[in-house]
Amino acid sequence: EAGVTQSPTHLIKTRGQQVTLRCSPISGHTSVYWYQQALGLGLQFLLWYDEGEERNRGNFPPRFSGRQFPNYSSELNVNALELEDSALYLCASSLGQGDDEQFFGPGTRLTVL
Amino acid sequence: DQQVKQNSPSLSVQEGRISILNCDYTNSMFDYFLWYKKYPAEGPTFLISISSIKDKNEDGRFTVFLNKSAKHLSLHIVPSQPGDSAVYFCAASFRYGGSQGNLIFGKGTKLSVKP
Numbered sequence: 001e002a003g004v005t006q007s008p009t010h011l012i013k014t015r016g017q018q019v020t021l022r023c024s025p026i027s028g029h030t031s032v033y034w035y036q037q038a039l040g041l042g043l044q045f046l047l048w049y050d051e052g053e054e055r056n057r058g059n060f061p062p063r064f065s066g067r068q069f070p071n072y073s074s075e076l077n078v079n080a081l082e083l084e085d086s087a088l089y090l091c092a093s094s095l096g097q098g099d100d101e102q103f104f105g106p107g108t109r110l111t112v113l
Numbered sequence: 114d115q116q117v118k119q120n121s122p123s124l125s126v127q128e129g130r131i132s133i134l135n136c137d138y139t140n141s142m143f144d145y146f147l148w149y150k151k152y153p154a155e156g157p158t159f160l161i162s163i164s165s166i167k168d169k170n171e172d173g174r175f176t177v178f179l180n181k182s183a184k185h186l187s188l189h190i191v192p193s194q195p196g197d198s199a200v201y202f203c204a205a206s207f208r209y210g211g212s213q214g215n216l217i218f219g220k221g222t223k224l225s226v227k228p
Contacts, residue, residue: 031214033214033215033216040220041220042119042218042219042220042221043157043204043216043218044218045215045216045217048213048214048215050214056213056214056215058215101147101159102159102216103159104149104156104157104158105156106154106155106156107155107156
């Protein structure tokens with residue numbers, strides 16, 4: 001069974017640009033979560049989607065947004081990139097609402113210059 | 114304010130010995146705790162979990178202990194193997210009390226198991 005997949009693996013952008021990251025959950029999983037792991041920090045919760053709806057968001061500015069599609073895949077959009085947005089962005093999925101055994105993808109490494 | 118703390122950034126143990134990774138939390142409303150392992154260039158992998166109604170959960174070489182009064186949990190790996198070398202994250206959630214979906218993670222402890 002395929003795990004959580006993310007694309008792209010690496011991305012380099014400049015300040016002020018916009019970026020879209022993509023995630024495909026494990027088949028049968030309806031919840032998708034996004035986390036940011038900046039250098040030296042733990043994983044910081046960004047967004048939780050379930051059944052196409054945003055269920056919760058972390059303490060991040062509105063320029064971080066996303067959506068979940070009918071096939072449960074998800075996109076994370078970051079507008080007006082700042083240097084401190086450089087981080088590993090991890091997507092996770094789980095079976096249902098708040099099912100806490102979350103399965104993670106390999107992440108997208110975003111570098112903002 | 115960090116709700117989940119892993120105060121040791123790194124730990125080095127000899128192969129075959131016990132590895133003990135520690136985690137402290139501040140919110141007594143957490144009711145579910147998890148450990149994840151992360152290798153470089155990979156996403157975190159779920160290892161083991163424990164609910165707040167238990168004080169111990171075992172899975173093969175991995176045992177998690179929970180001390181609610183001290184708001185402390187630990188992960189024991191016995192015996193440690195070189196392949197266990199990775200970063201270990203402790204995470205907590207409000208699973209039974211009304212999940213908000215997100216896990217709250219510590220900053221991780223880098224375990225090195227030397228042959």
